[in-house]
Every structure is written in structure tokens, then in C-alpha cells.
Amino acid sequence: MACLASHRSGESSNQRVLPTWWPSKRGPRVLSEKAAEPAVETQLAASHISKYFGGNKVLDDVSLNVRKGEVVSIIGPSGAGKSTFLRCINFLEVPYEGSVSLDTLTISVVNGKLRNSGKELAALRRKVGMVFQSFNLFPHLTAQRNITLPQERVLGRSRREAEQRALNLLRRVGLEAKAHSYPSQCSGGQQQRVAIARALALDPQVMLFDEPTSALDPEVGTEVLAVMRQLAEEGMTMLVVTHEMRFAQNVSDRVLVMVDGRIIEEGSPDIVLMAPQQERTRQFLKAVLRE
Amino acid sequence: MWHIFTIIGPGAANTVLLTSISFAFGAVLAIPVTLATRSSFLLLRGVGRGLVEFVRSIPVLVWLFIVFFGLPQEGLSPSPLVAAIATLSVVSAVYLSEIYRGGIAAIDRGQWEASRALGFGRLDTGSRIVGPQVLRVVLPPVATYGIGLLKDSALASTIGVVELTYRANTETQLTGKGLTVDIIVGIIYLLIGLPLAVISRHVDSRLRAKFSLT
Numbered sequence: 001m002a003c004l005a006s007h008r009s010g011e012s013s014n015q016r017v018l019p020t021w022w023p024s025k026r027g028p029r030v031l032s033e034k035a036a037e038p039a040v041e042t043q044l045a046a047s048h049i050s051k052y053f054g055g056n057k058v059l060d061d062v063s064l065n066v067r068k069g070e071v072v073s074i075i076g077p078s079g080a081g082k083s084t085f086l087r088c089i090n091f092l093e094v095p096y097e098g099s100v101s102l103d104t105l106t107i108s109v110v111n112g113k114l115r116n117s118g119k120e121l122a123a124l125r126r127k128v129g130m131v132f133q134s135f136n137l138f139p140h141l142t143a144q145r146n147i148t149l150p151q152e153r154v155l156g157r158s159r160r161e162a163e164q165r166a167l168n169l170l171r172r173v174g175l176e177a178k179a180h181s182y183p184s185q186c187s188g189g190q191q192q193r194v195a196i197a198r199a200l201a202l203d204p205q206v207m208l209f210d211e212p213t214s215a216l217d218p219e220v221g222t223e224v225l226a227v228m229r230q231l232a233e234e235g236m237t238m239l240v241v242t243h244e245m246r247f248a249q250n251v252s253d254r255v256l257v258m259v260d261g262r263i264i265e266e267g268s269p270d271i272v273l274m275a276p277q278q279e280r281t282r283q284f285l286k287a288v289l290r291e
Numbered sequence: 292m293w294h295i296f297t298i299i300g301p302g303a304a305n306t307v308l309l310t311s312i313s314f315a316f317g318a319v320l321a322i323p324v325t326l327a328t329r330s331s332f333l334l335l336r337g338v339g340r341g342l343v344e345f346v347r348s349i350p351v352l353v354w355l356f357i358v359f360f361g362l363p364q365e366g367l368s369p370s371p372l373v374a375a376i377a378t379l380s381v382v383s384a385v386y387l388s389e390i391y392r393g394g395i396a397a398i399d400r401g402q403w404e405a406s407r408a409l410g411f412g413r414l415d416t417g418s419r420i421v422g423p424q425v426l427r428v429v430l431p432p433v434a435t436y437g438i439g440l441l442k443d444s445a446l447a448s449t450i451g452v453v454e455l456t457y458r459a460n461t462e463t464q465l466t467g468k469g470l471t472v473d474i475i476v477g478i479i480y481l482l483i484g485l486p487l488a489v490i491s492r493h494v495d496s497r498l499r500a501k502f503s504l505t
Binding site: 090092122123125126128129130132134136137138139140149150153154182183184198199202 | 399401402404405407408409410411412415419420423424427501502503504
């Protein structure tokens with residue numbers, strides 16, 4: 001714990017501070033129609049998600065509400081269902097049961113069957129950006145084309161507009177010079193930053209990160225984490241599955257601990273990481289921080 | 292010797308015509324066959340796989356005979372060239388579909404996941420993301436199959452398509468100089484096949500230099 005605390009004090013000036021324009025840029029607050037919902041504006045709601053692999057219950061009735069601009073880190077031992085949960089949010093994995101709401105759109109699954117059309121599903125995915133552990137850039141396209149093609153095909157933007165957007169984003173992730181390089185000519189960290197730019201180009205309302213730095217060596221991972229931190233500071237709603245305890249500590253508003261397909265503990269990073277209530281969380285943190 | 296060359300040589304026109312048209316039809320027809328064998332509908336998948344096994348389990352020569360000598364019994368009398376093109380098109384569609392299927396299986400599933408996560412439709416995923424990558428993977432085996440088809444086209448001589456082998460056979464029967472004639476016809480096949488091999492190598496190495504997969 002001591003080492004974690006020192007990171008914190010060393011980086012406290014970098015702590016996530018929302019810019020002053022943040023609340024106003026969110027537009028007029030829509031009054032919730034359902035009386036039961038909390039007063040804070042929920043951006044993304046995943047409700048009662050269950051998922052089985054074979055006979056194994058990998059997600060056991062998991063629910064999560066994420067506020068606009070909130071950064072949520074999901075930590076926990078491997079095999080706990082963290083990635084599966086994230087992948088259920090944009091239905092890369094179809095859960096057995098549960099629903100996901102974003103904006104006015106709700107996609108639900110009952111008994112493993114989607115209750116919505118493919119069109120509605122595509123609409124949800126369009127609003128949710130995803131960054132993978134293995135980057136998954138399209139190897140036959142240049143960095144720039146990786147970013148422009150989805151804009152043109154999915155949002156119907158013109159080539160010019162898409163290229164303008166791509167260049168802006170590449171500049172933002174510090175990779176202007178790599179615009180015409182193929183993924184195989186980029187380092188892992190560069191590829192992941194291009195992948196982030198590709199997802200951002202579609203103007204997502206929520207960004208999902210599935211262990212974005214796990215395939216990178218620590219030094220290169222830092223470049224990626226810096227981009228993510230910047231994104232968080234700009235007010236992006238983010239859901240991050242991570243093993244980077246420093247990121248969870250310094251950048252996120254909330255940390256969830258997942259074990260055996262359930263969220264066993266959640267709260268502000270200070271409480272969850274510094275003074276966890278659950279014995280299982282303490283055990284996990286002890287193992288992780290010993291490294 | 293040059294004399295024999297000038298007599299057999301013109302047969303190359305039909306050999307090239309038969310091979311290239313059958314290959315082109317086959318390469319296109321193989322796409323729906325591949326999609327059928329990968330379909331999530333059991334029935335479609337069954338039909339696709341059944342077709343593949345059925346066609347490739349029977350010798351090409353037998354298929355040629357069925358189409359050329361068999362169809363007239365049902366009132367259809369294709370010319371030798373048409374019968375040969377039809378047969379070789381279907382046969383190559385089946386073999387090429389297996390090559391395509393292998394190529395699709397070689398693509399990382401993360402490519403599909405990224406496409407879905409970005410909101411691409413199935414058509415765009417196939418034509419813009421997975422298709423071009425499959426093309427690169429299958430180029431060498433497809434070129435190999437094309438050269439194989441060039442040689443298989445010699446079978447069409449048995450149903451009377453006047454191509455290289457047919458002309459060589461007649462010339463042998465007329466002159467009795469089987470060795471000379473067959474060496475010459477072999478050289479002609481080589482001269483047609485070699486450029487194909489060289490071109491495909493060239494294209495493959497250029498694509499490889501441009502991007503590597505995963």
C-alpha cells in the first residue's frame with residue numbers, strides 16, 4: 001500500500017480535474033422519465049447482465065450505471081469476467097440475460113435472444129467506441145485509412161471530412177507522422193493510439209477499453225495511458241478494464257472489483273484501493289502490488 | 292520440328308480460352324459456395340458442404356463425360372467447348388471455395404470484432420475488411436490452382452475440344468512422331484504456365500512488402 005500512496009502524492013497535481021466548461025457543454029439536462037432513477041445523469045446503464053460459457057456462469061447478474069463524463073476502472077483477478085462484461089456492453093458477446101441502455105436506446109436480451117433489430121444494435125455500437133488489448137487495426141489499411149474508412153462507411157462522412165478528422169485525431173495522439181504507415185510499420189504503442197483515434201473518429205458517447213496496455217511493455221504503455229488520461233480530462237465517459245493500478249488510482253472516478261462474475265466492491269479509488277472492505281479485494285491488491 | 296510447332300500452336304488459343312473463362316467463372320462462383328459453407332443456417336451449410344464433397348469426389352474426366360455425353364440424353368446438347376467450360380467452372384468453383392474457406396479461417400477474429408464494434412455492416416466487413424486480407428492469403432494457392440487448371444484443361448481433348456492436347460494427338464496419329472510432338476506440346480504448356488507463376492509470385496511479394504497480416 002505504501003508504494004501506491006507514494007504514486008498518488010507524486011502525481012496529485014495530475015489528478016483528474018474537470019474543465020470549467022464541462023457541465024455546460026453537456027447541454028440541457030434531460031429529466032429522467034423514470035422516477036426510480038437517481039438524480040445524476042446516467043449515460044450508460046447495463047442491467048442484470050448474466051452470461052454462461054458452457055455450464056459456467058461467468059457473469060452473475062451484473063449491473064452498472066455510468067454517469068456522463070465518469071471514468072470507471074474495472075479491476076480483478078483474471079477469469080473474473082471483466083472483459084466479458086465489457087464485451088457484453090456492445091454485444092460482442094451476447095449475454096444470456098440483461099439489457100444495456102445508452103441515450104434513448106435500450107438493447108435487451110432474454111434467454112440468449114436479442115430483442116432488438118440488427119439496426120438498433122448497430123446504432124448502439126456506433127455510439128460506443130471500443131479499444132482492444134490486441135489493437136485489431138486493419139493491417140491492409142494505412143493508419144489514416146483505418147480512421148477514415150469507418151467514418152465514411154458507418155457515418156457517411158465525405159472522404160475530405162473524414163481525412164480532416166483523422167489528421168486532427170492523429171495529431172492529438174501524437175502520430176501525425178504515421179498517417180501513411182501501415183500498422184505493421186508502427187510499434188505496439190503507436191498501433192494502440194491509432195486504434196483509440198479510430199474509435200474516437202466516430203464521436204462515441206462512451207469509450208470501452210479492454211486491457212489496452214496489457215500487450216505492451218510498460219514504457220510503451222505509458223504513451224497509451226497518457227492519451228487515455230487526456231481523454232478522461234476532456235470529459236469522455238470511459239469504462240476501462242485494466243491491470244494498471246496507477247491508472248485506476250489516479251484517473252478513474254470509480255473502481256469496481258470483479259471476482260467470479262460479480263462486482264464485489266466498488267467506490268472511489270481512494271477507498272477501494274487504499275481501504276478495501278472485502279477480504280478478497282485486499283488479497284487481490286496485495287498480489288498485484290507486490291510486483 | 293518448327294512445322295509441328297505451327298500445327299499444334301494454334302490449339303493454345305482454345306486452351307487459354309477454356310482455362311481463363313473456367314477460372315474466372317470458378318473464382319466468382321466460389322464466393323457464394325464459400326458463404327454457403329460458412330452460413331449459420333444449417334440447411335444452407337449442408338447444401339454447400341454437400342455440393343463441395345459431391346463435386347470433388349468424382350473425377351473431372353467423369354464429370355466431363357456426364358456433361359458432354361450424358362446431358363444429350365436429357366435433350367441438352369452442349370458443344371464440346373461449352374461442355375468443357377461448364378464442367379471446369381463448377382469444378383474450380385468447388386476447389387477454390389475450399390481455398391477461400393481456408394483463407395477466411397486464417398484471418399484473426401479480432402478483425403471481425405473490430406468491424407462489428409465500429410458498426411460496420413456485414414457487407415462492408417466482407418468487402419472492405421476481411422475480403423482484401425483473404426485475397427492476400429489465398430493468392431498463392433489460387434495461382435497454384437490456376438496452373439493446375441491449365442493442365443486439367445487437357446482433359447477436354449477427350450470430348451473433342453480442339454485445344455493443344457487434341458492437336459498433339461491428331462498430329463501423333465498422322466506422323467507417328469509421338470516423342471517430338473509431346474515434347475513440343477509440353478513446352479507450350481510450360482510457356483503458358485510459367486508467366487502465370489512469375490506474375491503471381493511478383494504480386495504476392497509486393498503485397499507482402501506493403502502490409503503483413505497481424
